[in-house]
Amino acid sequence: MRASSEPPSTCMRVKAPVDTIFTSHQRLPSIQNDDKFYLQYDSSHSLTEQLLKMTILRNIDESSEARLFVRVLVVVLGVAILVPYLYFRAEGKGINRVPLPPTPPGNFITGNLSEVLAAVSKNQQHLLFNEWAQQYGEIVRVRSGPFVQYFINSDKAVKEIFDRNSAFTSQRPRWIASNEQICNGMNLLLLDGDHPRWKHQRKVTHNYLTSVPRADAGLPFLHFESAKFLHRVASEADITAMSGWKLYRSILRYTYSMFASQTFGLDIPEDDDQVIADIHETGLAQILQTLPGANLVDPLPILDKLPLVLKPWERRNRKRFTRDMDFVKEKLNRIRQLRARGVTSDAFLPLIEAENKGSEFGAGIDEAAYLSLMLVIGAADTSAVSTWSFMEAMLMFPTVQTKARRLITQMIGDRIPTYEDIDRIPYVRCLMKETWRWRPPVALGHPHITTRDLIYNEMRIPAGSQIHLNAYAVQHDPTRHPNPDQFFPERFENDLTTTMQSINAKDVRDRDHFAFGAGRRICPGYHVAERSLAVAIMRILWAFEIVPSSDARMPLDPLAFEGGMMPGIADKRMPVCFKLVSEQRREHINVAFEQAVSERRSMEPLVVEETGQGAFERLGFVNYDEH
Numbered sequence: 001m002r003a004s005s006e007p008p009s010t011c012m013r014v015k016a017p018v019d020t021i022f023t024s025h026q027r028l029p030s031i032q033n034d035d036k037f038y039l040q041y042d043s044s045h046s047l048t049e050q051l052l053k054m055t056i057l058r059n060i061d062e063s064s065e066a067r068l069f070v071r072v073l074v075v076v077l078g079v080a081i082l083v084p085y086l087y088f089r090a091e092g093k094g095i096n097r098v099p100l101p102p103t104p105p106g107n108f109i110t111g112n113l114s115e116v117l118a119a120v121s122k123n124q125q126h127l128l129f130n131e132w133a134q135q136y137g138e139i140v141r142v143r144s145g146p147f148v149q150y151f152i153n154s155d156k157a158v159k160e161i162f163d164r165n166s167a168f169t170s171q172r173p174r175w176i177a178s179n180e181q182i183c184n185g186m187n188l189l190l191l192d193g194d195h196p197r198w199k200h201q202r203k204v205t206h207n208y209l210t211s212v213p214r215a216d217a218g219l220p221f222l223h224f225e226s227a228k229f230l231h232r233v234a235s236e237a238d239i240t241a242m243s244g245w246k247l248y249r250s251i252l253r254y255t256y257s258m259f260a261s262q263t264f265g266l267d268i269p270e271d272d273d274q275v276i277a278d279i280h281e282t283g284l285a286q287i288l289q290t291l292p293g294a295n296l297v298d299p300l301p302i303l304d305k306l307p308l309v310l311k312p313w314e315r316r317n318r319k320r321f322t323r324d325m326d327f328v329k330e331k332l333n334r335i336r337q338l339r340a341r342g343v344t345s346d347a348f349l350p351l352i353e354a355e356n357k358g359s360e361f362g363a364g365i366d367e368a369a370y371l372s373l374m375l376v377i378g379a380a381d382t383s384a385v386s387t388w389s390f391m392e393a394m395l396m397f398p399t400v401q402t403k404a405r406r407l408i409t410q411m412i413g414d415r416i417p418t419y420e421d422i423d424r425i426p427y428v429r430c431l432m433k434e435t436w437r438w439r440p441p442v443a444l445g446h447p448h449i450t451t452r453d454l455i456y457n458e459m460r461i462p463a464g465s466q467i468h469l470n471a472y473a474v475q476h477d478p479t480r481h482p483n484p485d486q487f488f489p490e491r492f493e494n495d496l497t498t499t500m501q502s503i504n505a506k507d508v509r510d511r512d513h514f515a516f517g518a519g520r521r522i523c524p525g526y527h528v529a530e531r532s533l534a535v536a537i538m539r540i541l542w543a544f545e546i547v548p549s550s551d552a553r554m555p556l557d558p559l560a561f562e563g564g565m566m567p568g569i570a571d572k573r574m575p576v577c578f579k580l581v582s583e584q585r586r587e588h589i590n591v592a593f594e595q596a597v598s599e600r601r602s603m604e605p606l607v608v609e610e611t612g613q614g615a616f617e618r619l620g621f622v623n624y625d626e627h
């Protein structure tokens, strides 16, 4: 038996130095090569044969037939016993000697599946993973059947893994159904981080929508839509009757319309416009199909090789893509017609179209149109949810509400606030930071995949692992934020950094929250999101009191209305409504809205065919009221 630096074709490749396997007189020279060790077995006297002979077979009578039999037996047994032994020992060697992160005890076969499913059924997986974070520490490995996920639970670990190692943690899992079929490989959110299309889409998104100057260019849309929202509520005969779902629907219109205006240059005028549900449902389908167990083709990619006729799921998914593509192409045609009539717009797609930048996309300008829809999906729900969570906080912590309104009114008086007021009312920034800390909209992060073994704090995350930034756990770590369930904006009173400044904080302990993710895949929309939430907070508090609706069960229990939409987020059942701060305020709102209408350039609606019914609904995809 000899050792070699290269693995010859006949050798058995094992991942361990031999010195841990054999006693000193049996030790064989080994050559380390890239953390792997190669042993070459002499065909006439296998190592296993020698070993076993020395031990259990010493006394066997050595007639030639018996010897042959014994040799065969020895080889078979040797392979059967030693190979797994060597393999499992190899797991503990070199870089592989570093242990995997702790895992909660679970079933041998299903792992932690039953606990995870129980939590998912109540939409409380964030609470389960937070509990495990507190019990097991900075990284927790969770196995649900064959799926393994690593949850990153501390600010330092996030910095090290997502930021410093972003070159190795920026891929996405392979999602055949969602990325490749529903989105035809065109969705920025789902593409791999080294994909040229991802790089190009990200750059264009920055240049035309999310950089600071472009976020500022979106302010007129934001100011108009939020004024319209205030006016819509204030015009109700009985404002307090507009509660729960009805109120949420109005917030959804305002955020969807704002982002439809910023991307397509087209708006959504009515709360009951079906197009809101249609767009929402497309986003939901994309996300649902990324979840483990949602389909068979992701865990069994071999199914993807079947002919299309045998893949009903792919036909369905591709139909959805075609439908979405038809939808955005129709918008593109209208944008072109508008430009031909001399109507221009300072929005994402109209600018790309006017500047002839469409040809720079791999799939031409149609890809830019599809990206516009994906951006509405990424932006509108997360922004609506942020406003909704803020309202939950005001409902649950009325003294904070009173203080915040006092500070805003002192500074603003009787005019409607605008984004520029944020610098004059530092408490608004504290409210924003605390909202995103208390209720991160994407509580468990969007999954990333590692492309090489990573070591953190003497724990190993193997290459190819699915990792999650557990924003909820980091932001509810009582050592980082004492009394984490309390909504307490004052915890940020010495931190008036913008989201970007905080993301780039030298010491990660100074970072306010992780609601936008981290590393190369960090949400590109945070400047836009920041403007949106700041205006929502200032205008809602200036105009209304946020109070329990008449059907509220007191005392309020957040768990009774959380989790229907996203883990950790209050859903449409939240018993909340508005009351006007004063009758005078109604007048101020009317004046502000009239002015906003008069200053606004006219805009066509996103869907023109009919009112109350979106193009998608005719295809039978969704019933809005079921959501």
Ligand code: HEM
Pocket (backbone or CB within 6 Å): 188, 189, 190, 202, 205, 209, 210, 375, 378, 379, 380, 382, 383, 386, 440, 441, 442, 445, 446, 447, 469, 515, 516, 517, 518, 520, 521, 522, 523, 524, 525, 526, 528, 529
């Ligand atoms: C409060 C509002 C928002 C929150 C909490 C939020 C949160 C997130 C999170 C957690 C991710 C995943 C990051 C990761 O993979 O590590 C993400 C990705 C993304 N977000 Fe946002 N987002 C918000 C608003 C927006 C807005 C306003 C836009 C666009 C204008 C936007 C566009 C995107 C896009 C395109 C991605 C995919 C980035 C990529 O995969 O490279 N988001 N967002």
